[in-house]
Amino acid sequence: MALSxxxxxxxxxxxxxxxxxxxxxxxxxxxxxLNPASPFGFLAVAARHSTPEEQxxxxxxxxxxRPPSSLLTALAIVARPDARxxxxxxxxxxxxxxTTLWRHGSSVAEAGFNTEGFLFGAPTALATLESLLIxxxxxxxxxxxxxxxVFAPTALGLLTPxxxxxxCDIGARxxxxxxxxxxxxxxxxxxxxxxxxxGLVESGLVVKxxxxxxxxxxxxxxxxALWSGERFEVEVTPLPDGDLDAAHLLRRxxxxxxxxxxxxxxxxxxxxxxxxxxxxxxxxLRTDRPEPLVALSYLDDKSLARVxxxxxxxxxxxxxxxxxxxxxxxxxPV
Numbered sequence: 001m002a003l004s005x006x007x008x009x010x011x012x013x014x015x016x017x018x019x020x021x022x023x024x025x026x027x028x029x030x031x032x033x034l035n036p037a038s039p040f041g042f043l044a045v046a047a048r049h050s051t052p053e054e055q056x057x058x059x060x061x062x063x064x065x066r067p068p069s070s071l072l073t074a075l076a077i078v079a080r081p082d083a084r085x086x087x088x089x090x091x092x093x094x095x096x097x098x099t100t101l102w103r104h105g106s107s108v109a110e111a112g113f114n115t116e117g118f119l120f121g122a123p124t125a126l127a128t129l130e131s132l133l134i135x136x137x138x139x140x141x142x143x144x145x146x147x148x149x150v151f152a153p154t155a156l157g158l159l160t161p162x163x164x165x166x167x168c169d170i171g172a173r174x175x176x177x178x179x180x181x182x183x184x185x186x187x188x189x190x191x192x193x194x195x196x197x198x199g200l201v202e203s204g205l206v207v208k209x210x211x212x213x214x215x216x217x218x219x220x221x222x223x224x225a226l227w228s229g230e231r232f233e234v235e236v237t238p239l240p241d242g243d244l245d246a247a248h249l250l251r252r253x254x255x256x257x258x259x260x261x262x263x264x265x266x267x268x269x270x271x272x273x274x275x276x277x278x279x280x281x282x283x284x285l286r287t288d289r290p291e292p293l294v295a296l297s298y299l300d301d302k303s304l305a306r307v308x309x310x311x312x313x314x315x316x317x318x319x320x321x322x323x324x325x326x327x328x329x330x331x332x333p334v
Contacts, residue, residue: 001036001146003164004271007097007098007099008087008088008089008097008098008099008147008232008266009089009099009132009133010089010119010132011110011124011132011138011162012121013101013121014110014111014112014120014121014122015120015121015122016068016074016119016120016121016122017062017116017117017118017119017120018062018063018117018118018120019050019058019062019116019117019118020049020050020117020118021050021055021057021058021059022055022058022059022062022063022117023040023043023118023220024043024048024049024050024055025050025055025056025058025059026045026059026075027043027086028048028052028055028309029240032075032079033079033080034079034080035079035080035081035278037080037081037084037239037240038078038079038080038081038102039078039102039111039112039113040078040111040113040118041079041330042078042285050113056155060263061276062305070122070123072113073107073109073122073123074109074120074137074233075104076104076107076120077102077104077108077123078111078120080104081102081103081104081239082103082104082105082238082239082315083102083103083236083237083238083239083315084100084101084102084131084236084237084239084312085100085101085102085103085185085234085235085236085237085312086098086099086100086101086235086236086237087099087100087101087133087232087234087235088231088232088233088235089230089231089232089233090229090230090231090232090233091137091229091230091261092228092229093229094231097222097334100112100190101121101124101129102146103109103126103236103312106124106125106126106313107123107124107125107206107280108126109121109122109123109124109127125314126312128333129312130308130309130312132303133234133304133308134301134304134305134308136232136260136262136265137265138139138254138258138263138265139233139263139264139265139266139298139305140298140303141298142221143218146300147297147299148220148296148297148298149219149222149291149295150179150219150271150293150295150296151205151294151295151296152203152291152293152294153293153294155200155312156226157204157295158196158199158200158203159200159205159223160226161186162179162183162186162196162200163215163223163227163228164208165182165186170215170220170224170227171214171224172184172211172214173209173212173213173214174195174212174214175211175212175213176208176211176213177211177214179193179213180193180194180197183196183197183211187294197213200213201213205218205219208305216239221264221267222258222296224259225261225265225266225296226260226268226296227266228260229257230259230260230262230263231257231258231259232257233255233256233257233258234255234256234308234311234312234316235254235255235256236253236255236311236312237249237253238252238254238315240316254311254314256269256307256308256311259296264296266298266306267295267296267297267298267299268294268295268296269294269295269297270292270293270294270295271292271293271294271295272292272293284285305330
């Protein structure tokens with residue numbers, strides 16, 4: 001009875017299946033009250049498709065005299081969720097895998113429907129979910145002395161469409177002629193190609209030795225994760241009772257993004273340039289209008305818990321910029 005043949009995280013498939021007639025019986029008898037944010041909220045206003053006799057018989061057959069307590073808890077969570085938690089994984093050249101959980105208080109449950117009826121997952125404590133997520137994103141920095149790198153988006157924007165296409169091994173030295181040829185192949189004229197190469201060298205991301213270019217020392221593992229095409233994202237969206245406007249929900253959502261394959265995942269987040277004590281690689285030397293920067297970080301288990309805990313329990317309902325503030329709240333070193 002799985003909701004997805006490819007879930008994003010290894011959780012137990014929903015063990016409970018209730019028919020439409022049973023759901024209608026629960027609503028008619030007042031045993032379940034659905035708020036608009038529930039994934040089954042439409043049932044509260046939909047016309048009934050079953051007669052009272054059919055509802056009664058279905059409920060007796062599927063629920064019995066004593067329904068499992070875990071089913072009752074799952075019903076309560078899904079009927080009045082205070083947040084939606086969506087976990088998405090993306091492996092290069094494959095379709096994204098997604099698991100959606102509904103949160104109420106300190107518990108979550110998976111829920112959905114198919115042609116057979118309405119599916120409910122067993123309730124899971126947020127602490128258990130946090131541990132499960134840490135297992136999925138745990139990694140270790142290749143150099144324990146450096147656990148974070150900061151980049152300017154403009155510099156990455158120049159390098160990203162170019163370097164992965166010109167270097168089979170991104171840490172290798174590449175002839176300047178090959179880089180210029182690739183620049184022209186993706187649409188730049190000869191003068192623009194020369195300007196792009198000069199800009200990359202000036203940024204410090206790329207080093208020129210004789211007639212060859214290479215990434216600055218130590219950057220290859222970080223950029224390999226960023227360019228891997230693999231990601232792991234946790235999104236938490238508060239669900240106020242009456243406001244389901246898609247634009248409002250998008251602004252309320254908080255996200256935590258990891259890039260790189262399993263075992264090598266690093267956090268990618270936006271930070272304020274004014275918070276830095278020194279200018280990192282690829283950041284232009286201007287302070288009048290500093291752009292947000294991209295920080296890539298390896299987090300140990302303790303730091304992951306400090307980040308995921310506030311995110312999973314996030315209750316903010318005021319619209320904010322769509323940037324994860326959980327990392328800032330975790331007081332991580334920059």
